[in-house]
Amino acid sequence: MKFIFIGDVVGKGGREAVKQLVPELRREYNAQFVIVNGENSAGGNGLTGTCARELLHSCDVVTLGDHTWDQKGFELDIGRLDKVIRPANYNKTQPGNGWGIFTNPAGGSIAVIALQGKVFMKESAYCPFVTADEILAQLPGTVKTIVVDFHAEATSEKLAMANYLDGRVTAVLGTHTHVQTADARVLPGGTAAMTDVGMVGAEASILGRAIPDVLKKFASGMPCRLPVVETGTIRLDGAVVTFDHTTGRASAIESFARRIEL
Ligand SMILES: [Fe+2]
Ligand SMILES: [Fe+2]
Structure with a gap:
């Protein structure tokens, strides 16, 4: 079986590229x-219920970030x-779920977990490594993927997390930098890993x-808002992972990028 994972969707153009x-x-x-990952889908910042439902027309789960x-x-x-998952390692009083178990239409279940890193990130979060252990301990043994x-x-x-979870999860896929990395591979324990899958945003832009x-x-070093989400040719970055749903092990991962004129 295969699943597709797509990087941070930026704004209306990103949503439209996903739809098409x-x-x-x-x-x-x-x-x-x-x-x-839909953390930038609403005008470049965050998500709304409307944007989430739009993404869920073509996608099965939407993840979030900072x-x-x-x-x-x-x-x-x-x-x-x-079907929207925010980082699990936020304060436990915050609304929303940090992980969920979803039915795979092709058979079996897929657990999706969102975690946020601590290094160079502004928002405070609990240790993502400890949180990952806690969630994995709670997942039913029947959920392999x-x-x-x-x-x-x-x-x-990100590389530390991929290796920490190698053999325990199907894939560890990075988001947030909006720049696709060239390191998609399956680790020795059967976990597909990629440092960052990229974004869905304007090609002629800086992170969308x-x-x-x-x-x-x-250039000025001054605080500056970045209100304009760039348009034009949209690049959609992601990865496709081949896995065995009976074992939860990945056998292949391939990154891809597509372009669309909107
Ligand atoms: Fe982002
Ligand atoms: Fe982010």
């Missing part, structure tokens, strides 16, 4: 299940969105934002 390309990708790879609470009122919506979205900045922390705004921010 995911059905084609499902057919092309014969993938039965699609997970997408932008989880950027949209006002989303804390009220998330409780009604059982387990996918972790590790939303983190540092490649070292308008280049002039980002240049102004860096």
Whole structure:
């Protein structure tokens, strides 16, 4: 079996690219299940109930990251969105779920866990390694396929998590940097890993934002808002993982990038 994992969706253009390309990708790879990180889908910052439902037309689960609470009122919506997963290692009083078990239409179940890194991340979070252990201890033994979205900045922390969970989960896939890495591989224990799957955002941009705004921010060193989500050709980055649903082990991972003119 195969599942597809897609990186951070940025804004309306990103959502539209998902809508148009995911059905084609499902057919092309014969993938039965699609997970997408939606932390930047609402105007570049966070998620809303409407944007989540839009993504869930073509995808099975939406994961989140450090932008989880950027949209006002989303804390009220998330409780009604059982296919939306925010990082599990947030304060336990926060609304929403950090992991969930979902039915794979092709057979069996898939557990999806979202975790946020601690290195170079502004928001405080509990230890993602300890949290991963806690969640894995709670998962029923019948759930073999387990996918972790590790939303983190540092490649070292992401590689550490992949190796920490090798042999215990099906895949550890990185998000947050919006830049796809060239290191997709299956680790010795049967865990597919990739440091960052990339984004769904404008090709001529800096992480999905308008280049002039980002240049102004860096060149001046002054605090600067980045309100403009760039448009034009959208690049959709992701990875497809081949796995055995009876063992939960991955046998292959392949990264991909598609482009679409909107
Ligand atoms: Fe992001
Ligand atoms: Fe992020």
